Each structure stands twice: as C-alpha cells, then as structure tokens.
Amino acid sequence: MSPLTTLWVLPLAGAGACLLAGRLGRGAARLCALAAAASFLAAALLALLPCLAAGGAAVFAEGGRTWAFGISYRLAADGLSLSLIALTAFLTLVCVAASWTLDVSAGYWACFLALASAATGVFLARDLFLFYVFWEATLVPMFFLIGLWGSENRRRAAVKFFLFTFAGSLLMLLALLALVTARHAASGEWTWDLESLKGTPLGPAAPWVFLGLLLGFGVKIPIVPLHSWLADAHTEAPAAGSVMLAGVMLKMGLYGLLRVSFPLMPGLTAAWAPTLAALAAVNAIYGALCAMAQADLKRLIAYSSIAHMGFCLFGAASGTSQGLAGSALQMINHGLTTGALFLLVGFLYQRAHRRGLSDFGELAVRAPWLSFFFGFATLASIGLPGLNGFVGEFLCLAGIARSAPPVFAAAGVLGVTLSAAYALPAYQAVFWAPAGPGSASAFVADLDAREKAILWLLCGLMLWIGLAPAGWVAFLEPSLRGLVR
C-alpha cells in the first residue's frame, strides 16, 4: 500500500483491531491500542524522515483515481502536513498511555484511533470532497468520546459540540459546492482537486464562498464568537479526549485556512487580512478575560486555548514568512502545552474527582512533581521565553507587526500580558494557597512513574522548541512560502 494511504489506514485498522480484541477482554483492547498507537507514531516519524532530509520543502503526492463529478482520491504531504500528523500520532500515544489505568471498554481506545485516522486524512487530503469526508469523520469518534466517557453533563456537551461543528461544516460544504459549480460553469469540467481549483473565477459570489469557508473553519479554530461549544466540550470530555480535542481538532480549523482557503483565494485573503487580524485580537483578549473569570480548571484551560489560537490566527493573517511559520509552530506548541495541562488536570480529577479552583490547596507540598510539571506547563502557556509558547507567539506577533498597523501587535501583546493574570492566580489557588475545609487535596497522591514519564517527554519537547526553535521553524517554513504576500 502506498505510504500516505498507509498513514491514515493504519490507525483505522488499529481501531478495528481494538474492537475485536475487546472480545478478549479490556486488557487486550488496551494492549492492542498501545500497539496501534506506537506503530502509528513510528509510521508518522518514518514518513517525516524523507521530508526532513529534503529540508521541509518536499511534497509527496499520491493517488489520482477520479470518480463521478470529479471527485478523486488525491493525497499529498509536505512539511506542515507531516508535522501535524506526527503531532497527532504523538498525542494519540500520549493519550493511550495516560488513560492506561482507566477501566473503559474497547470502544474508548477505538475512538482515539479512529479520530487519529480521520485527522490524518484531513491533513493529507488534496481533493476537497475527500477533505470534507475526513473532516466530518472526525466528529463521530469525538462525539462518542464526550458522550459516553465524559463527566456529568456529557450528553448535552456532546450534542452541542456535534451540532455546532456540524453546522459550520455544512456552511463549508455549501461554499465548496459553490466553488466547484463555478469551476464547472467556467471550464465545463467537474473537479474537486485542490490544485485545479486554484484561480477559479467566482465573480460576485467570491466573498460569500470565502465567508462560508471561514465560518466552517472558524467554528473549529475557534474564532470568537463561534467558540461557545469549546468550553462545554472540554469541560465534559474525558481528560485524554480533551487532549485530542485541543491538540488535534482545533488545528484542523487553522490547517483548513492555510491549506484550502488562503491558496484558493489569495486576493480575498489579502483583503480580509485586517478582519482576520481583528478577530485574532478579539480571540486573544476575550479568551484571556473569560479565562480570568473561571472557577473550573478545565474551563479555564479551554478559554486559554481560545486565546492561543488567536495568536495562531495572527500569524496566519499576517501573510509574512515569520508569521506563517510562527502560526504553524504555535499549532504544534499548543498541542503540546495544552495537552500537558489537560493531562495534569485529568490526573488531578482521577484522584480527587473534582476540578474546581477552590477544591484544592497546598498541592505543592503534597504532590511536588505534579506541582512542578503543572508550573512548567503553565509557564509555557503564558509565553515565558525559553519555553515553546514564547517562540510561537513571538513569531506570530512579529509577523503581524510587519504587515499590519501596530495596534494589532499591541492587542496581541496585551493578550500575552493578560495571560499571566489568569494562569498564575489559578496556579496559586491550587498549589500554594492553604487547603480549605472541603478541600480534596488529601486524596491527591503524587504522580507515578508512568505519568512522570509522559510529562517529562512533553516538557522536554517544550524546552527543546523553546531554546532551539531554529530547526523546527526551518522545517515548517518552506510549506508556507506560497502564502507569503
């Protein structure tokens, strides 16, 4: 089987194998999931090697079978796609490892692998119909993850998540249909191929098509005001589910902008850039302000995700090479940092079954390693230089400072300033403040070896990207050169 197809089929086959292994018992399903995730990560890294050797500029394409209405099976991978696939694979393995002690049925593991498969498909697809199919396919496993294995309000959160993102995707489908129809009207042929659709004359419908795509991708990114599903979904999802949601699914939205919207309509992209930058500013500041008001740890991190994706959007809207590279890098950073934070909250919740800010206290004394890693991840999240968050935010803002009036950069920096205002009081409340009478701190034992290993891996990557980002940026930048204005 051709390599790129293997990449997305492998986790799907793993999901099926997990379901089958579930017949033998929960332990068997778990082992099968670990094996599948590990082999998927190996495959993703192997696929990364030739691209690394070529300096990130190579593009590998395959497929080409065309069916009715010009729908074809076309996959391609460049530096950006392979990095995101590697991130997906890594996070899947991390999720499997982090959920190791949970007593869950085989479906749980299958959902993660199916989600990974569908996300990989999104990152690989170059035919827009195929892209849409994979895009929608990510909703189903996530729906089940939230709805079946989540917290108290899981049903409601799952339905809200599904309806919201589905509505956005329908708008995206409408826009894609309009695009393909316009292409048919102009040249007489039906095609859904991304490359062929570039430069389609759209006439007066062009802004609507761009808006439809923006709304579809914007629900996923999420762009305020389309963000309302995120807080509930994150709060109710199981911890590992939140990691995949934040680490993989949010990236799909921005990836869609970079891969589909911007290359298809470069003129409109330039015209809409100030609007996008303004939306990014709103994201950064609104997300930070909302996060300051939260009393639930997961909700707080969810709103901080919104703020971080605002920085990614700054970079994407800037149209400069450092902004775009920063946007891509920040996608990876956010997956690692927010993933680590959600995992830590998950570990807390597993022990204490609560996650409110006022439910703990003095954990720095009782659980020093938990406290250390949580502090590390928090500092990365608020953009402390030397850790990965700063590099991404810095490059994105440097990009927007170059191509937009300074007020946008100022708004971005304000977002960075406010991030300390929501993160540090929360850290203090959980780890430093004395434990109140109803506190659950007594139940919180420190991390065990498996959990520490996972977090050392994540924190090590954060430190690496923060101190030596040159290699990472150099790998991501060539894929985005075509978008530089």
Added chain:
Amino acid sequence: MTISSAVWTIAGTLFALGLAMLVLRRGLLAMFLGVELMLAAANLAVVRQAGLRADAQAQAAVALILAVAAAEAVVGLSLILRAFRAGRGLDAGAMSELRG
C-alpha cells in the same frame, strides 16, 4: 336539464356527501361508508361518460372501479374488525397512536 347535467349533479352531490361523511364523522364504519359513497359517485360519472362515448374502455373502467371498491371494502372492514376485536373501539378520534 339534460341527462348529463343531472348525472353530474347527482354524482357531485353524492361525492360531496361521501366526503362530508368521511371527514366529519368519527365512527370508523361511517367514514368507511363515506369512502364507498365517493367511489360510487365517481363510478356514476364514469358510467355516464361510457354511455356517451360508447367506449369499451370506459365500461371496463367502471368494472375496475367496482372491483377496487370491493377489494378495498374487504381490506378496510377486516382492519376495522381487527381493531375492534383488539379493544380499540370504533372511534377514529381516539386512535392517535400505534400501539403494539
């Protein structure tokens, strides 16, 4: 008044009466009678047309309508009987849900 207009008037009146019975009555048998009346009225109109045109196909149509009415009577009455035997009564207004 010509025969045609008389036939049309009687057929129309019968049809209207049948429709009224179907729509306004709540008893199943009464609604059923209304349906039969509508069919008979339509049949009457077709008979008149057949007579006017001396068309064999029209006469065949009459026979078909009679057969359809008979078949429909069988099926409908057996359903009504079934429903009655199952204790559902004969009131269409009370039967708003399928049960079991």
Added chain:
Amino acid sequence: MSHVAVPLEAWLLFAAPVAALLIGFFLMRPLAPEKTHWPILLSCAVVTAASLSLAGQVLAGRSFDVNVWRWAAVEGWGVDFGLRVDGPGAAVLAMVAVVGSLIHLYAAGYMKGDPGFSRFFLVFHLFFLAMIGLLTANNYVQLYLFWELVGLASYLLVGHWFHKASARRAALQAFLVNRVGDFGFLLALLLLLARYKVARFHLLYLLVAAGRHEMLPVIAGLLIWAACAKSAQWPLYFWLPDAMEGPTPTSALMHAATMVTAGVFLLVRSWPLIAAVPGLPVVVAWIGAFTALAAALIAGTRKDLKRILAYSTVSHLGLMMLALGLGRVGAAIFHLVVHGFFKAALFLCAGNVAHALRQPTASVDEVGGWGRAMPLTYASFVVAALSLAGVWPLAGFFSKDAIVDAAWERGGLLAAAALLVCAGSAFYIFRMLLLTFHGARPEQKGLAAHPHEAGPGLAAPPLFLALGAAAAGALGPTGSRLVFSGLRGLPVGRLGGDLVLNLPGDPALPAFSWTTALLSAAFAAAGAAAAYRLTMADPGWDWRWRGGRAEAVLASDFGWTTLMARLAAAVAALAGFVGRVLDRAWWDGLLESGAAAARGAGGLAARAADGRLNDYLWWMTAGAAVLLAGALR
C-alpha cells in the same frame, strides 16, 4: 565569520550555573537537599572569577560582541543569540557576581533549617544565571528572554513562603506589574523587528546614528515604560515594597542590587535610541527625580526595616534614572555598581536583625539599642549607611556627587530635587541606624529580645559588602575607566561584522567640583542632623506623629497604592463580567435559546402530525382542493 574568539570565561559564565542547577536539581535535591548549596557556591566562585577576569580584559581593551547561535530564522529574517561584553556590561557583571556570591554565602546560613532550602537555592541560582544572561545579551530578544526569566525567579522567590497569603499576593503583584511593563518591552521589540529588521544592539546603534528614526518615539517610550516597571519607578514602583515578603537574601540580591537594576541597564543599552528622540531623556530625568524624592520622603516614615530599605532602593533607582536622563550614562552605571554594594550590605544587616528576632522581618518597634549586642552587624551597617548618605571618602560620595553635579549643571528644579534627595537619603538612613542600634526608647522592645550575632556565616558577608561599598570609591578612577573602556577609543565596525562599537553618551565622569561637593555634603548633614534630632534628642517623636491623616496618606504612598488596587479590582470585575455574564449568560444563552426556539418550533409543527385521522383528512381535502383549483385554472 567572526574573527573575535569568545574567551573561555564567557562560556564559564553560563556553563558553571547551568551545571550547578542540573546537579542540584537531579542529584542533590532528591538525595541530599540540605547540601544543594555546595555545587551552587562552587559555581558562584567560578562565575566571580570569570567575570572579574572579563572585566580585566575589557579594561585592557578586549571587549567583544559576537553572535554564537541562530535562534530562529525564516527566509530573509532571523534572530541570533550572542554575547556582548563591553564596559557597562562587564562593570555591572562584576558587581553582580561579587555581590551575588556573597549573598549566596549568606543565604546558606540564613535559610538553614527552612523546609524549602533546596528549592530556594535552585531558584536563587536560576535568577543568578538569568541575570548573567541579561547582562551579556547582544540583542533585544535575548535580553527579553532573560528579563522574563528574572521576573519568574522573582515571583518564585517572593512567594517562597507561599503558605502566607501576603507572600502569595506580593509575588503575584510583582509578576503582574512586571508583566504590564513587559507589554512595553515586547511591543517595542516587535516594532523594532518590524521596522528596522534587526534586534542586535550595535546594528541598531548604527541605524539610528545613520538617521533611521521611524517609530522611535513610540519604541523608546515603550522601553522606558518597561524599565519603570522593572526598576520600580513611578507609576509602576509599588510592587517593590510588597516584594519584601520574600526572604532577606532575595531582597538583598534581587530587589536591591541586581534585578531592579535591569531596568536601568535596559535604558543604558537603549540609550542611543532614547537620546535620538528630542525631549525624551528629560522625561526620564523627571521620572527619576520625582520618584527619588517621593520615595525618600516615604522611606523616612516607614517602620518596617526592610520596607525602609525598599523605598530607599526606589529612591536610588530614581537617582540612576535622573543621571541617565541628564545624559550621564557613566554616572548612572557607577551609582548602580556602588549602590549594589551598600544596599546589599544594608539588607543583610536588616536580615541579621530579623534573624536575631527569629522573624522574617523586623519593625523599629521591636529593636533599639542593639549596637552593642551586634557589633559586626552594627559596623557593617554604619559603613554602608555612610556610603548611602554620600559621606566622603566612601564610594557613595563619589557616585552621588557625580549625579548631583550633573543635575547642578542642568540647574532648576532637577538640581533642587537632587539636593533634596541627598538630604532625604541621609535622613532616612540615619533614622534607621539610630532607631535600630542606638538608645532604646520606651516605645521599643529592643533590649528585651536579648539579641546577639548569629555567627560568621551571617555576619561576614555584610562586612565584606560594606568594605566594597567603601572601597569602590578608591577604585573610582579604575572603575570609571572600566565603564568607559567600551565607550571610546575603539574602532567603529562595519555593518554585519562582529566588531565592537562605541556607545554614544557622555564618556567622562564629571570632574570634581567643590560647589556641588559642599552643597551635597551640607544637605546630607542637614538630613542627618534632622534624623538625630527626631530620634535621639526627641525619642518619642517617631511614634507621636502617627495615627492621623498624614500617616494614612503616607502609608498609601499618597494614595497611589489604593488607586492601583482599585484599578486591579476593576480589571478583575471586567473579566468577571466578560467571562460570566457576556459569554456564559448572554452569548451562550442566546445560542442555546436558538436551540430552545428550534425545539419549540418543532413542537408546534408536531401538532400537525398528532396521529388523528380526522385532522389528516381535513388537510388532505384542503390540499386536494388547492391542487384542483390550481389545475383547473
């Protein structure tokens, strides 16, 4: 590439602390936490030797500015990290190394028995490393990196005793206020990169000198804002007095000698940019003068020993800003170095006093007449206090005189302010000296506590620092040569080459002038006399004037701290509104009401399909009639 080799000492400056931190964190902390300080003290020694050696090299003319590593780069744009060791940097680095090492030694004794001993030392040394990185940075991005790291270390150290609510609050306040200042730094950095394409100091100096001035007022203004936060100038100074919640070694090293001077150092590095904007240096001078005067006044009224010293630090930082604003870069750096010595000595003495009471800090109510019981501490304090007050021939005299001279040359209100600050400094430090170490007053409980010296580990370092505070004056000429060796007489390099560059600014320390020397001595004497009168001749005065409106106003720094508290509460209220009302209740509620509306509409529509046969028949009839009418038309 570069034909200037980076000397070994520069690598050691970083390698030693990093090694000490790794050994401390991975080996000592799990195995023998009470011995965490051993690798760290060793590293301090190495760093001190290296920095003194580098200072010697700079004095001999071998400054350098070399890129060592590519941090991030895209097509046509990149940020490199490198090392810049020139006059100002080497001078401050030498001070930081010596003072820092002595305070590390002191901390080993002071923090003994503290449950967080290991954590304290690791964070303390992280701060030390960050400060070294800040002083040797050769571009703004690298400086920002270490600047924020220093802020992080400050947060962790002020909040060291985190079970205390006041410490938590102070740590958070310190970090957030510094972050507000960093808004300026980061934005300035982004604008510099956007408009000038480079962040490296010497390239920017060349560009600005060549006439490129786009957005320079904004950029320079933002950098001044950042310096005001870090160096505790008005309006962002108020975090510093509260930061005294941290252990004394923290206060001595960070909030007196080194971290707070980072702001002044930033302005020194940015001076060509600031000086290129007409009218901006005067703003700096006024901020400095105003802060110096107000802080000196407030310092004279505080009762907590560490807080008196904190306000004194704010005041002296103001003096440094004043010197900078008047264009005397050299005088500012000279005072920075000397201040580091005497302020650290004073803080360590205050720490000894508190340690004798077995408390984290001491108030004038709890001491009194301790001069005889703690002779070594007393001696260190006296020398350092005299240096602070600017008494000849101690170092403080020379550094303060340089600033007063510059102000006098300027004339007007700034000169008056400088002289009044002299008087104020002498007043508050003599008040502190006399209240703590001389003649117990009935309001004080001093002698009942039976104080005694804690031991060589705590008594020796302040002694050495005081010696430094005294002797730096003897090193005056050498010191100024060091500071200015990077400033003149060296060739201007080509753009893009790794060569040393001149830092514009007035190269020489002002020549000694009898007028200013006598004036400042007179004002200082007046201040000291007032202190004597109000503490020894009228012992109860310090307690009598309290309790009224005046004290309330002074306690809240003329209302500024209350204003800032209200501002912070307003921001929190805004966040609460946005997060809870706007987002959750209004917007989310609106969307969910959409769902509710859909459900309602569905319910309405469902009524048409209620399962009743007769209704269906009506609908069928109506529909058939409509279709028939349409067909027959």
